[in-house]
Amino acid sequence: MNEAALLNVFEAAHQRALKHQRPVVAVSSHSAPTLDPLVLYETHRQGFFWCAHSPSLTLFGLGSTWQIEATGPQRLAEVNRQWFALCADAVIDGPHPPLLLGGMRFDTQQPCAPHWAPFADASFHLAQWLLSEDGDGRWLRCQCVVEPGSDPAALAHASLAAYQQLFASPRARPSCPEAIERNALPAPQWQAKVANALQAIDSGELSKVVLARHVEYQLNATLDSGAVMRRLHERRSHAHLFALHRGDSCFIGATPERLLSCQEGYLSTHALAGSARRAVTPEEDLKVGADLSADPKELHEHQLVVQTILQGLTDIVSDLRAATRPELLKLATVQHLSTPITARLEAGRSLLDGIQALHPTPAVGGLPGPTAMSFIRHNEGFDRGWYAAPVGWLDSRGNGDFLVALRSALMTPGHCHLFAGCGIVRGSQPEDEYEETQIKLASMEDALHLSSC
Structure with missing residues (x-):
């Protein structure tokens, strides 16, 4: 230099x-x-x-x-x-x-x-x-x-x-932590929240709401965010990775979802909703994916997200286009329905205008949006913080990229907070939704190696 x-x-x-x-x-x-x-x-x-x-x-x-x-x-x-x-x-x-x-x-x-x-x-x-x-x-x-x-x-x-x-010797690595205590709402109690959401949907108050879970680990040492990111990087598949530090805290994740990106005035995003597990064998995995692509409940949930993104962007863009059919986005432990969407920003509009218009999408909030947000505030039972929110970058030319911070963890001295959620629509089964959150939590729990160092 x-x-x-x-x-x-x-x-x-x-x-x-x-x-x-x-x-x-x-x-x-x-x-x-x-x-x-x-x-x-x-x-x-x-x-x-x-x-x-x-x-x-x-x-x-x-x-x-x-x-x-x-x-x-x-x-x-x-x-x-x-x-x-x-x-x-x-x-x-x-x-x-x-x-x-x-x-x-x-x-x-x-x-x-x-x-x-x-x-x-x-x-x-x-x-x-x-x-x-x-x-x-x-x-x-x-x-x-x-x-x-x-x-x-x-x-x-x-x-x-x-x-x-920048070229200083690496700081001493933290000792590999073990979990002293794991705190999470028991499955029956969380499933009761899903049942409450289904009642609100049946009454016509909501058509969809996303409910998340919060799992807190108390640790005997501080996690090494560098080692966690290396493991996430090695198994990232189609996930996007991020880590943001504030003081002694680190918010880290491997998310499948882009909220919105901008390059030379052109926006791109994708609707991401509808999930299924990955299978062990290629043949079984193809079948699981095919079943997901044909599942009326999952397709309905997905189409709600597509329509809302299109409506949200309409006033600030031109040449708005969405793929006619969703494709499969396959990650390490879960696969999703995904529909690519593109548009051109109108003059005088910015990427952050698009973020404001879209967040929270029905993939992380629900529909109708204000009613779903109120339901989450009164029923979910914890502060999401930056979980499921936009994280990203913006340059002086208006280009940028923002992800939806899913499959994520907040690492603090002696603690780790994990988050995962799923969309509740008519036909959802509380036990199945709980299992879906377990699958989504697994990718971060594996990367954290909390008790297997």
Whole structure:
């Protein structure tokens, strides 16, 4: 990393900051073919890690040179406003623009549980150093916010010191934890919640509601998020991976679901609803998939999600298209019905407008949306926090990608919280829905290795 080149970028940003009397973001990116995002995340076990497909992109961000936290129902509009105001006069050296990383709570109206306290309603960070890997190779970018009163030389010196920390020796690995206690609502009590949901559906109050489970492990040591991510990476199949750190807490997962992505003004998403287990033999697995694709209940649940996504996007897009039939998305322990959807953003609209329009989709909330959210608040019995909410990235050109944070766990010192849910519609059976959550929990429980180190 060339200090003189970095200083030139910071000095140019400082001149713009003085001219406009406001902060200016500066980015300098360089090819870094020998650096591996996953290896660096395993080493530091901090910051932000991301590994998504279609298109393939891996990110590792360390340090925070700027951040925004926003609360309430207008949180995304506030993030959008502040981010693009910051980027208006950006100084960009190299092919890559500034890129913001973060996520948000599922429900701003739900009281925040203590273990979710470090995770705000919406929280995004501009990493000081960001390593990306995609079809164009591996690139390392230095990102810095330069104020009118900043000293460019001091910023360059501090940035290079942080750069050296990227190559620091790995921190001592935490001892492999064992579970002291496992706390979860017993199956009969959770199934009674499903029965309550079915009563609301039969009465016409709801057509669908998603109910989740919360499993808490008390541990004798802290989990190693790097080792967990390595195991998730090795068995990721078609899942997208993410890890976001806030202080000593880490929210980590391997989700099958993309909420919305944007590339050069074009949006892509998919409706994901309807689930079945994976089978042991290829022949049996084909049959399970074929049965899922022909199941009237699962197809009905899936079509509800497709229709709601289309309705949600209608006012902000053009050229809105959905596949005529769902395809099968096969993961390690479960397979889903999936319908690809594409559209073009209207002028003046942003990716975060799309996120606001879609979240929560019926795949994680229900229908009608406000009624389902009220039912979840009053019946589910725990704070979802960032579970089932959007997590992702956004760059200064309006491109970005947000996942639905499913198949996930919140790791805190001495504890681990796991989450999984399923959609309840007419014809759902409480025992079957409980078994579906068990299948979905299995992928994270396997990766956590809580008692088999």
